[in-house]
Amino acid sequence: MAPARKTDILVAGAGAAGLSSALALARAGFEVVCVGGLDRRANGRTVALFEASLRFYRALGLWPTLKARSAPIARIAMIDATGSRFKAPTLAFAAAEIGLSAFGANVENHVLVEELERAARATPGLSLRETMVADASFGPDEAQVLLADGERVEASLVVAADGRASLIRSRAGLEARAWRYPQTALTALLAHEKPHRSTSTEFHTRAGPCTLVPLAPREGAPFRSSLVWLMEDDEARRRAALSDAELAAEVEAQVGSLLGGMTIEGARGAFAMAGMIAPKLCGPRVALVGETAHVFPPLAAQGLNLSLRDVAALVEAVEDARAVGQDVGSPLTLEPYDRARRGDVGLRAHGVDLLNRSFLSAFAPVDLLRGAGFAAFAALGPLRRALMREGVLTHGALPRLMQAPQPVREPRAGAR
């Protein structure tokens, strides 16, 4: 049997969270093996990244290329379309109110993966292995990982970014509590007649939000947006069977022709809505990041933004450990990471769960409470600004990689 390959850190999963982890850890000077299939398909899905996430990608030198392929989000509007007796006022947030030119930027998922892959391949000390993790075990001195192509890797630390059904999480004996919502999100890219004016607009329906997020123009289509539309599962099945023109007409009707006539570009997606939370984000020689640790519906674009805060906090924990000669896979390194992340993860997961369930509930007092909350945010500037700051930069100290200004972490010759 060939001897096992040794590395500082193995990252399991090459989705956005895995690739971002691998890149940031390698740029911090660790030797990294990242294992997983790369999904380069254009799948009609985008991700809205807020300021803290953009700072993270700026620090990794990715922002110039991402900026050219994304659209800024300067305003967010929320419109009550639940038909409730206690209709909430329309909420309008402007990034300028908190001194930013934009809350963030919207980019197609496959574009983000492409740019991360390009940067990863140009980073010495980072090896990208397009295969799967077949098995893993965690000993006192190292983690042993078996790849599907037969290679064995020994690492001081395994970063589990292998998604909601994580093999690493279960091999490490870490729990996860999962649940399902009676909703499906339909996604698509749209070209439309009227400009979006850099505004992301959410129509809050009884079955969840129908959101249009600005998208970069392309030749022949100056005005484009991405759609994320949550609806009941049966309704999603019916709409998934519609032609592009029929679905575009239903989107246009749902948003009251806000952006004029619409056409659907390319692939469409359908995602069953689920929630999941892992109570503990670390175990012996393992740290969980991204959807391996938390899953929730795409309300207020929290998912990957939260995941990148996991990644930035983990990079900080292992850099600090190395600085004092500490083992990067030891509980002394990983427990502080778990503690640093638990509050933010719990707050987002429960906040999104509560908001989503408030749409699904037809119970009048719930409508009344939601309406009163929206009215307070509409009327009170300081409250609205606090909510905006919380959404894009989060409370408490941000990890170093998300503090501004950050020098760009270039690829280094000879990792470690």
Ligand SMILES: Cc1cc2nc3c(=O)[nH]c(=O)nc-3n(C[C@H](O)[C@H](O)[C@H](O)COP(=O)(O)OP(=O)(O)OC[C@H]3O[C@@H](n4cnc5c(N)ncnc54)[C@H](O)[C@@H]3O)c2cc1C
């Ligand atoms: C409709 C929709 C809209 C969204 N919009 C936003 C948004 O606007 N803003 C935002 O911040 N978030 C958004 N999100 C959430 C965001 O897309 C996800 O949080 C993010 O894509 C998850 O990335 P991940 O890398 O954690 O997980 P995944 O993308 O699931 O990656 C996990 C990877 O691990 C791989 N894997 C699995 N098993 C193994 C194994 N044994 N070995 C190796 N690899 C393995 C999988 O193949 C996969 O590539 C949205 C989500 C949805 C569904």
